[in-house]
Amino acid sequence: MSKREIIDSRELNIALNRLCCKLIENHGDFSNSILIGLQPRGVQVLLRIVQLLENEYNIEGIRSGLLDITFYRDDFRRRDGHLQPNKTKIDFLVEDEKVVFIDDVLFTGRSVRAAMDAILTFGRPSKMELLTLIDRRFSRDLPIQPDYKGRQVDSIESQRVEVLWEEINGRDAVLLTESNS
Amino acid sequence: MSKLSVKHLLDIKKLESEDIQLILDTAKEFKEVLNRPIKKVPTLRDITIANLFFENSTRTKLSFELAEKRLSADVVNFSAGSSSVNKGETLIDTVNNILSMKVDMVVMRHARPGAAQFLSQHVDASIINAGDGRHEHPTQALLDAFSIREKLGTLQGIKIAIVGDIVHSRVALSNVLLLKKMGAEVMVCGPTTLIPKYIDTLGVRVEHNLQIAIEWCDVANMLRVQHERQDLKYFPSIAEYRAQYGLTMEHLDGLNKPILVMHPGPINRGVEITSEVADSEHSIILEQVENGVAVRMAVLYLLAEKRKLGNS
Numbered sequence: 001m002s003k004r005e006i007i008d009s010r011e012l013n014i015a016l017n018r019l020c021c022k023l024i025e026n027h028g029d030f031s032n033s034i035l036i037g038l039q040p041r042g043v044q045v046l047l048r049i050v051q052l053l054e055n056e057y058n059i060e061g062i063r064s065g066l067l068d069i070t071f072y073r074d075d076f077r078r079r080d081g082h083l084q085p086n087k088t089k090i091d092f093l094v095e096d097e098k099v100v101f102i103d104d105v106l107f108t109g110r111s112v113r114a115a116m117d118a119i120l121t122f123g124r125p126s127k128m129e130l131l132t133l134i135d136r137r138f139s140r141d142l143p144i145q146p147d148y149k150g151r152q153v154d155s156i157e158s159q160r161v162e163v164l165w166e167e168i169n170g171r172d173a174v175l176l177t178e179s180n181s
Numbered sequence: 182m183s184k185l186s187v188k189h190l191l192d193i194k195k196l197e198s199e200d201i202q203l204i205l206d207t208a209k210e211f212k213e214v215l216n217r218p219i220k221k222v223p224t225l226r227d228i229t230i231a232n233l234f235f236e237n238s239t240r241t242k243l244s245f246e247l248a249e250k251r252l253s254a255d256v257v258n259f260s261a262g263s264s265s266v267n268k269g270e271t272l273i274d275t276v277n278n279i280l281s282m283k284v285d286m287v288v289m290r291h292a293r294p295g296a297a298q299f300l301s302q303h304v305d306a307s308i309i310n311a312g313d314g315r316h317e318h319p320t321q322a323l324l325d326a327f328s329i330r331e332k333l334g335t336l337q338g339i340k341i342a343i344v345g346d347i348v349h350s351r352v353a354l355s356n357v358l359l360l361k362k363m364g365a366e367v368m369v370c371g372p373t374t375l376i377p378k379y380i381d382t383l384g385v386r387v388e389h390n391l392q393i394a395i396e397w398c399d400v401a402n403m404l405r406v407q408h409e410r411q412d413l414k415y416f417p418s419i420a421e422y423r424a425q426y427g428l429t430m431e432h433l434d435g436l437n438k439p440i441l442v443m444h445p446g447p448i449n450r451g452v453e454i455t456s457e458v459a460d461s462e463h464s465i466i467l468e469q470v471e472n473g474v475a476v477r478m479a480v481l482y483l484l485a486e487k488r489k490l491g492n493s
Binding site for chain 1: 213217221252482
């Protein structure tokens with residue numbers, strides 16, 4: 001297995017800041033907006049973005065939540081591994097609010113399809129948007145595209161894009177992993 | 182995290198402690214689903230489940246049916262009273278007829294111990310035992326454990342007294358087996374006639390004095406006196422049972438610590454517990470019922486996951 005770093009910590013930080021600025025352009029003071037991190041790997045992106053918006057851009061009272069899409073997946077009973085659900089934490093209704101889904105890597109688009117389905121159990125949002133740190137181009141199974149993307153990466157199906165975080169992995173970076181088999 | 186080690190849920194005996202942990206952890210996420218404005222997920226939309234109740238049930242049947250519907254499964258119901266069983270059809274014939282209508286899972290309650298096990302050896306569906314005679318009632322034990330864990334944070338080292346009619350109770354056996362597997366300490370308490378002879382071989386304490394039992398325990402699980410299963414007189418009178426083994430507010434007020442009071446239902450108010458106890462803050466009886474749906478959703482979800490598409 002070979003691993004190559006395609007984005008370093010400085011570039012990752014620039015990308016996150018740029019995403020925050022774009023969000024502010026469209027959402028202003030976020031009074032009608034809700035940021036939803038997709039479990040499990042969108043959570044860290046959400047935490048960083050909220051942190052930046054609050055500390056660097058002085059926006060207060062941002063509402064955010066975590067959404068687990070396990071029960072809405074379209075590959076239940078079709079894959080070998082176990083699908084373990086994670087915590088959903090949404091303490092409010094999303095009725096008539098602008099929802100921004102936040103994830104680390106956009107690949108086939110199937111998780112996002114499931115997320116759109118899942119969020120409707122908390123009300124009917126006036127709008128749904130998608131923010132992804134990494135957009136793996138040319139790999140979509142569904143007609144889903146991000147509204148905000150940190151970086152575009154060209155990769156083939158056998159490769160994996162892995163985002164590392166300082167809080168969890170000790171450093172910020174994005175790796176492209178290739179299995180040699 | 183791996184899948185369940187079993188294809189059917191027949192009893193607690195065959196489950197590993199990892200399986201129990203997985204079911205309880207999954208149930209926690211389903212409980213969150215049940216508190217959403219829309220309490221339904223599409224997970225089992227391609228699964229058909231038959232609920233076969235050859236014995237009376239209100240709570241368990243409703244709970245299973247609700248769990249199935251919350252998971253978007255297709256559900257067919259069957260009660261022995263209104264069926265061809267009364268015309269002499271055998272269990273396997275009845276079930277095979279139902280299965281030929283492409284049913285994936287069967288939830289069954291039956292008066293005969295081992296009925297679920299027997300069925301699992303003869304048909305291709307995943308079987309869930311919803312109570313087989315005086316043998317086991319695994320989902321009740323799972324929801325009891327879930328309720329205790331939710332309140333006290335763990336099962337490890339928790340002291341649980343199961344009080345009452347142990348000998349006729351499938352709930353008691355499933356509870357004992359499950360709690361021991363999860364590291365809890367278990368005591369059974371009741372009149373000698375209602376305690377099975379060799380129960381201590383399961384590693385439980387035996388006590389005949391209710392006061393000593395509730396002073397020892399963190400949780401008291403008060404079982405129903407099962408008049409319908411008692412072909413003999415096991416105690417002189419209801420009044421005497423109540424005096425010896427009925428849990429009252431005086432008992433609870435006299436303790437120097439709070440304990441949880443559980444009951445698998447249906448309650449004989451004024452026999453095994455008084456109305457005041459059942460409705461007091463010690464009681465988690467209604468939470469048990471609420472948790473039952475989440476736990477059954479977890480069991481159905483995890484067993485359905487074992488049935489890969491194409492095999493069913």
